[in-house]
Amino acid sequence: MRAWVGLVMLFLYAPLIELMIFSFNDSKRNVVWRGFTTKYYEKALGNDVLVEALVNSLTIAALATIASLILGAIAAVMLWRFRFPLKGAIDGTISLPIIVPEICMGVAFLIFFAKWLEWPTDLIWPFNLGAITIAHITFCFPFVTMVVRSRLATFNREQEEAAKDLGAGEWAVFRDVLIPHMRPALVAGALLSFTLSLDDFVITYFTSGPDTITFPVKVYSMVRFSVTPEVNAASTLLIILTIVLTAIALKLQGVKAIAETH
């Protein structure tokens, strides 16, 4: 039975393994192994459009991460700490962007930006990334909120009281006790947002203007044109980048915490 399960898993992983291996294949076609080469990586990294797409992706991811972190952390602390009108409603709907199908999110943003706001598509860099960044914030910040909230749930309120008891005011409590407690969740939330933004295709595709491309969108258009080993190489780079970022998040917050977030 174990062997059987092993075989099934191998089969499930086969496409990914094959994708990575054949990015090093010295052949234009993906089917037969012709020897090891890194030339398709050189080619990919020499592709100006691909590099521009990567820079765009990283820029969007960085901006979306910063905004998500701030918004998500504030939302988490407020939901944890305060009582206010509509709290129940906000609590229930804050994770909506995680649940809603991405195709629907994409359609919604397309209609919103193109039809409603008539958002200009001919802005100069980096302002042409605005619409995409806003869309990415929408689906990233609920993850930050979730990670930070689950961290806050483990906070011992007596620590806050101990700090006050020793003379600390509200701000000192926040700075000296609450922020240090939240730190691992903030780091994990940031890395999570960054990878989610970096990897997103559907929502980006619907919100990007005709001349604004990101790395996943570029890979998509390369595949539509022809499946070359260069696509394999670009995909492999993205996979490795994602895995490294996730591994760091895992290491920083422990396996359980990441399981709670993803």
Next chain:
Amino acid sequence: MRAWVGLVMLFLYAPLIELMIFSFNDSKRNVVWRGFTTKYYEKALGNDVLVEALVNSLTIAALATIASLILGAIAAVMLWRFRFPLKGAIDGTISLPIIVPEICMGVAFLIFFAKWLEWPTDLIWPFNLGAITIAHITFCFPFVTMVVRSRLATFNREQEEAAKDLGAGEWAVFRDVLIPHMRPALVAGALLSFTLSLDDFVITYFTSGPDTITFPVKVYSMVRFSVTPEVNAASTLLIILTIVLTAIALKLQGVKAIAETH
């Protein structure tokens, strides 16, 4: 500050709210409200291709869910219970399909099915859904494994010993003690798989043949053609279906458990 956060959130949710509201707008264009109607829902449900796509989506989701549930549960129990060679490696990589960017998964499957297996695209229904279903299993079963594992981590091994102590053999222990303990995780994992499969666009897009479409793919092609209120209606239907399924999962396993899975 609360008001400010409220405004930001409203802005983030605006596209979704607008999408849903204007599916009831009695106007071909999405910009101005012309009165309430459900005619676009009637139109969407009368659209044979859209209905066929929905049937395809539900079929794929059902098949992928059953397979993921079996595979995922077996993997979870094995990883929890037994020691075997390469356990560490399998444990570390089993969640890879969750982490890998979907565009890369899509490319990998495209190369795998089209170039390597030369999977026939002209099979009759439901066999034409095979490639998509296999791809969906790949990204669904790790979620089932994760949910079931986190449930198993709360299992009190003394219950197993108590059953044995009372005369139960291995199979009786599994049936009478372990399965009842896993039940909520199995239900939640199944609902999660079903929604993930139902909502997937990227990977489906790359693995579907020219004549095989699913609901999200159909919505996508409708949007490419023209953004009509019919698209709004179809999207709203998909959102509601997803939210209902997620709400059931939440109710069955509690808020914390779902936070651990998503």
Next chain:
Amino acid sequence: MTDTKPPIIQIQNVSKRFGKVTAVDDVSLDIQAGEFFVLLGPSGCGKTTLLRMIAGFELPTEGRILIDGQDMTGIPPNKRPVNMVFQSYAVFPHMSVADNVAYGLKIAGVRGGEANDRVAEALELVKLGGFESRMPDQMSGGQRQRVALARSLVMRPKVLLLDEPLSALDAKLRAQMQFELSELQEKVGITFVTVTHDQDEALSMACRIAVINKGDVSQLATPSDLYEYPANRFVADFVGSVNIFEGKLTLDEPDKAAVDCPGLGKVYLNHGVTGPHGADVWIALRPEKIYLHVPGEGKAVRAAAQDAPEGYNFARGKIKGMSYLGDITLFEIELESGARIRVSRPNLSRHDQEDFTWDDKVSMHWRADSPVVLLG
């Protein structure tokens, strides 16, 4: 504990309600400077709420609290001259021991040499010298508690509040810390106010104990007065082990009293009770104040007759349960009335515990100053 100094803490008609639940009900208490004061009661009795109101974490619904003569109404926790040791210790996990202890000083603006000296002194006091750079997760529960103590003591508060300080420690460590806390309190001379549900802890550490029941002070007394002269059935039962029998007051003169208990027999006391004749009262009798005698009741009757009229302070029964605990043996005895009575007997010499066994018939007597008459 002198009456010439004003009380360090005055609790005046304080009530606290959470919604419809009354946690503390019109309590008035004075705590003297320098005493080791204990709030004792079962869980949910309101004792922790009372402590938290002194610290300022809860606000009284009614009444007011004065610390060192100053009304604390409207003064937040960070401005009060008291410090608290929390039940979970609440040591800051991301700070070293020294940083934890220095935290209050840093907030107060005490820095440099003076801060270092005071931190070192506080750590010395709790026997944690040399642990300065240790992180809390490298310490045992007992050590973390010492950090919490040092962190509070370094502030030189007028009053130190302790919330169930020993409940998270194991039995051996708890006994040791009881001694150490008493010693520490004597050394620093700060008023300690401790909350506990453990009567042994309260009896062994306190100068005075307030027994709290359902938000109210049931009795306020020294440990020995509490044990020997409980004011009511709740205190008698909660503090120590006790046998309680219902009875009727048949005699009540200034120097003697008698109660007729259907369950136990006729009870004689060598002091008066201020109760109405014929009133329904309860007799409380501690297990260790009952003497067991081997069958043949002459001895028991004679012993009882030394300080009581014949026929009083004497009973017969049969041993139904025995619990040998080494230093003492507990007996559960069925009286002739069918009621059960618990008797404890010290095993002062090696063979004491062999004197009695299951199902033995025994007789008992007790001295005329042992029973307590309870009116409520």
Next chain:
Amino acid sequence: MTDTKPPIIQIQNVSKRFGKVTAVDDVSLDIQAGEFFVLLGPSGCGKTTLLRMIAGFELPTEGRILIDGQDMTGIPPNKRPVNMVFQSYAVFPHMSVADNVAYGLKIAGVRGGEANDRVAEALELVKLGGFESRMPDQMSGGQRQRVALARSLVMRPKVLLLDEPLSALDAKLRAQMQFELSELQEKVGITFVTVTHDQDEALSMACRIAVINKGDVSQLATPSDLYEYPANRFVADFVGSVNIFEGKLTLDEPDKAAVDCPGLGKVYLNHGVTGPHGADVWIALRPEKIYLHVPGEGKAVRAAAQDAPEGYNFARGKIKGMSYLGDITLFEIELESGARIRVSRPNLSRHDQEDFTWDDKVSMHWRADSPVVLLG
């Protein structure tokens, strides 16, 4: 506990190693049919491993275990004529009380009227009649434990194994359950083997106790023998409170012995010790076997001289700590040698506890049959 019947459990040279760690080290033990046997030891001493080997959840690395004369080697837990009550109770949360209790019968193929009767009988035994349809999450910890007991008792095992049965209960409930478990054992007549780290629990419930230390049996004896005649320092210290002083054996005849302890003074015993003359030994003296006398040492010397030569069994000191516990008072006394000794004194009458106070000079004596000489 008769010697004519064969033992119900025979543990023969059993060792258990987990990797390099030896949890149980060559233990041999016989447990008699019908006795209440307790395995007592600190956490990690191997007592639970021993219990789990009897149940079959662990396999001995060496040696064998016989139950009712039958070798259990190779027999899995579900085929052994023993049942276990787990520390967490391990009640099945998705089954009603009746289904929990009926589970073993169902597996054994007992159904219908007989099963119902036996379930009802078992629930009656643990005082849970009427709780049949209750779900475990609607019950208190004490009630869940009763379900676990009933679930095992319904199987009518030859031996009932209990793993720390009372550790999850609060203090009052624990005391009550000690009585109830003893009563239950007597009623059903099944051999009980209980693991505990609580000496009071062991002393009060057991027929015999095996004290386990580091995987080995330190002493196997009845509760009173364990307390009065501990075999070594570990047992003396683990079971009850004790003062231990190092000394040299100066006299050892069949009917008397003497030990010179630098810390305590000269100790006289009215029985012989089988130790070499001049050997290094330890004297163990229980706190409750030391009598305190008010200053002026004549009384103490005279009391000691009743059964020991002059200059023996007598010491002077100063009260350094006091712990009033109501029925007894604990004293910590600094001897003239600088060593500390713990003395407990029952408060048999109301004013006993007023006799002594902090920093009083006191003298002490003890009887010649109180000290125990320990060779290891």
